[in-house]
Amino acid sequence: MAEIRSTREQLENGEITLPEVADHYLTRIREEDSTVNAFVSVDEEEVLDTAARIQKKIDEGRAGTLAGSVIGIKDLICEKGKITSCASAILKNFESIYDATVIERLRKEDALLIGRLNMDEFAMGSSTENTIYGPTRNPLDTERVSGGSSGGSAAAVAADFCNAALGSDTGGSIRQPASYCGVVGLKPTYGRVSRHGLVAYASSFDGIGPMTSNVRDAAKILKVIAGYDSRDNTTARVKVPDYESYLEQSGKLKVGVPSEYFGEGLNEEVRRNVEELLEKLERRGDIERVPVEMPHMEYSIATYYVLATAEASSNLARYDGVRYGHRAQIEEVHREIDREKKEIEEQIRQADGEEKTKLSETLAGLNSPLIRLYKKSRTEGFGREVKRRILLGTYVLSAGYYDAYYAKAQKVRRLIREDFDRAFSDVDLIVSPTAPTTAFHLGENQDDPVRMYLNDIYTAPANLAGICAISLPAGAEENGLPTGIQFMADRFREDLLFRAGRKVEQLLS
Amino acid sequence: MAVTSDDVKYIADLARLQLPDDEVESLKQDLNKILGYMEKLDELDTTDVEPLEHVTDPEVPFRKDEAGDPIPHEDALKNAPDADADYFRVPRVIE
Numbered sequence: 001m002a003e004i005r006s007t008r009e010q011l012e013n014g015e016i017t018l019p020e021v022a023d024h025y026l027t028r029i030r031e032e033d034s035t036v037n038a039f040v041s042v043d044e045e046e047v048l049d050t051a052a053r054i055q056k057k058i059d060e061g062r063a064g065t066l067a068g069s070v071i072g073i074k075d076l077i078c079e080k081g082k083i084t085s086c087a088s089a090i091l092k093n094f095e096s097i098y099d100a101t102v103i104e105r106l107r108k109e110d111a112l113l114i115g116r117l118n119m120d121e122f123a124m125g126s127s128t129e130n131t132i133y134g135p136t137r138n139p140l141d142t143e144r145v146s147g148g149s150s151g152g153s154a155a156a157v158a159a160d161f162c163n164a165a166l167g168s169d170t171g172g173s174i175r176q177p178a179s180y181c182g183v184v185g186l187k188p189t190y191g192r193v194s195r196h197g198l199v200a201y202a203s204s205f206d207g208i209g210p211m212t213s214n215v216r217d218a219a220k221i222l223k224v225i226a227g228y229d230s231r232d233n234t235t236a237r238v239k240v241p242d243y244e245s246y247l248e249q250s251g252k253l254k255v256g257v258p259s260e261y262f263g264e265g266l267n268e269e270v271r272r273n274v275e276e277l278l279e280k281l282e283r284r285g286d287i288e289r290v291p292v293e294m295p296h297m298e299y300s301i302a303t304y305y306v307l308a309t310a311e312a313s314s315n316l317a318r319y320d321g322v323r324y325g326h327r328a329q330i331e332e333v334h335r336e337i338d339r340e341k342k343e344i345e346e347q348i349r350q351a352d353g354e355e356k357t358k359l360s361e362t363l364a365g366l367n368s369p370l371i372r373l374y375k376k377s378r379t380e381g382f383g384r385e386v387k388r389r390i391l392l393g394t395y396v397l398s399a400g401y402y403d404a405y406y407a408k409a410q411k412v413r414r415l416i417r418e419d420f421d422r423a424f425s426d427v428d429l430i431v432s433p434t435a436p437t438t439a440f441h442l443g444e445n446q447d448d449p450v451r452m453y454l455n456d457i458y459t460a461p462a463n464l465a466g467i468c469a470i471s472l473p474a475g476a477e478e479n480g481l482p483t484g485i486q487f488m489a490d491r492f493r494e495d496l497l498f499r500a501g502r503k504v505e506q507l508l509s
Numbered sequence: 510m511a512v513t514s515d516d517v518k519y520i521a522d523l524a525r526l527q528l529p530d531d532e533v534e535s536l537k538q539d540l541n542k543i544l545g546y547m548e549k550l551d552e553l554d555t556t557d558v559e560p561l562e563h564v565t566d567p568e569v570p571f572r573k574d575e576a577g578d579p580i581p582h583e584d585a586l587k588n589a590p591d592a593d594a595d596y597f598r599v600p601r602v603i604e
Contacts, residue, residue, distance in 0.1 A: 097585070191565045236565065236568070237568065299553065302546060302550050322590075322597055324590075370602045373599075374525045375526060376527060378526055388540075390526065391517065391521060391524060392543060394520045410560030410561050411558040412553060414561035453543075
């Protein structure tokens with residue numbers, strides 16, 4: 001799969017036109033996506049119209065830096081006039097009324113947006129199975145999951161349905177599916193890319209990043225979407241470098257290898273792939289390996305799931321069926337309340353003494369129709385995993401448990417960040433596998449939430465620390481499934497990730 | 510500290526969710542399993558550790574006091590499940 005710049009060259013030379021490129025992808029989607037199920041919607045007519053408009057700019061020599069790119073968008077990033085459903089029944093008819101900042105910036109540079117991509121509901125999941133649209137299958141083995149939550153984005157790039165996609169990463173949701181589908185996935189530093197227009201899951205973790213077939217394209221797209229935005233106060237006023245200029249920079253990179261990331265639970269073939277790759281890089285003089293200690297890494301999943309679910313329970317409180325989203329039938333609500341009232345009144349007639357008093361209290365405490373409407377709308381609208389996380393988050397924030405869970409996890413989060421700060425005072429990068437295994441079978445981890453959560457074990461620490469990280473294809477298992485290698489770098493050092501990524505690419509090409 | 514069915518119902522009420530009894534049971538099991546895993550955090554002594562609230566130091570500069578373009582009224586009401594020309598409509602709350 002070609003780099004965006006070579007497509008651009010062909011466009012400039014007149015060898016091909018952008019409508020032809022768009023048509024190539026649209027045809028592939030039409031033919032193959034009924035199996036993969038990466039896209040939830042594609043507006044062919046609009047895509048071709050936009051392609052023609054961008055082509056005109058190319059012809060006139062005034063096209064932006066991303067003219068020639070064809071980009072899919074995860075269905076939780078607002079694109080004006082399009083449904084942004086988050087793969088949830090509660091938002092299945094929600095139409096965005098503005099463009100997210102990242103979308104504005106992509107359009108400004110003439111990226112062609114091709115369609116909306118499947119995902120786990122509200123980005124909660126590691127397999128793109130928690131979705132109202134049905135699972136996204138792994139294009140490399142359609143009996144297996146694409147990973148998640150940005151499974152549609154990873155699968156679309158792997159299946160050559162577009163040359164790049166945007167995903168979002170809260171605990172590994174860009175990197176783990178990238179690893180499972182054999183593509184490049186970048187989680188930028190917290191505060192590097194604006195989240196204005198990104199539907200919130202856990203705001204102290206969420207970030208948007210590119211998923212591409214090669215490192216250069218990731219660097220090119222990050223350059224466009226990164227930078228301060230007055231509409232997202234968490235964005236940093238840190239200069240956005242020309243990331244592509246770092247790709248070929250020479251010099252040996254000092255890479256920390258934490259034994260904690262290569263321990264129990266790691267699949268043997270994944271380990272071998274990653275270790276062999278590192279050995280070869282070292283032999284070529286690209287890197288120097290040094291051991292580093294990350295003593296709190298083993299607490300990262302527990303910490304992450306306390307904090308992320310707490311934030312989710314608060315963020316998802318906005319879905320009440322009043323201003324937007326699914327609203328339950330009010331007639332049904334009234335019927336339910338009337339039925340319950342009658343039942344209790346009947347019980348009161350037959351009861352006496354203390355029981356009667358208790359029942360009268362229950363009767364008086366019945367929810368008002370409005371409260372019941374909130375409840376019914378939310379219950380009908382959210383899927384099981386989302387409810388599970390809302391309940392968990394509500395629990396860890398509730399009186400009596402706040403200190404034991406939420407405050408405790410915030411403290412451990414500091415210890416985890418300090419592990420990274422210590423390590424980065426000595427090394428340029430930290431390396432690990434992206435995920436403990438390759439893509440698992442559909443349905444395999446659905447009954448065991450903890451096992452599903454452990455998919456994030458190597459990726460969640462970067463979100464806890466707010467640093468940047470990239471997943472790159474690291475070769476394949478014997479059965480042909482791709483494995484992923486992850487490099488992590490200190491805040492705002494994406495340049496180092498791209499340099500390392502380029503070296504891995506050169507080695508494997 | 511095991512979560513009971515009553516706990517699940519209580520937090521479901523706080524979270525404005527309405528769960529049928531069989532779902533209460535299975536979610537109780539899930540929550541106990543997950544919270545059991547989270548108790549791993551108790552292994553760590555965090556007595557002198559400050560909670561981390563922001564991964565990056567938040568910058569809170571003053572912005573210029575300029576009027577921006579608000580979302581047009583019509584757009585704001587576009588996704589409402591029920592609205593008239595001016596307002597979101599909700600069920601009657603005063604009996």
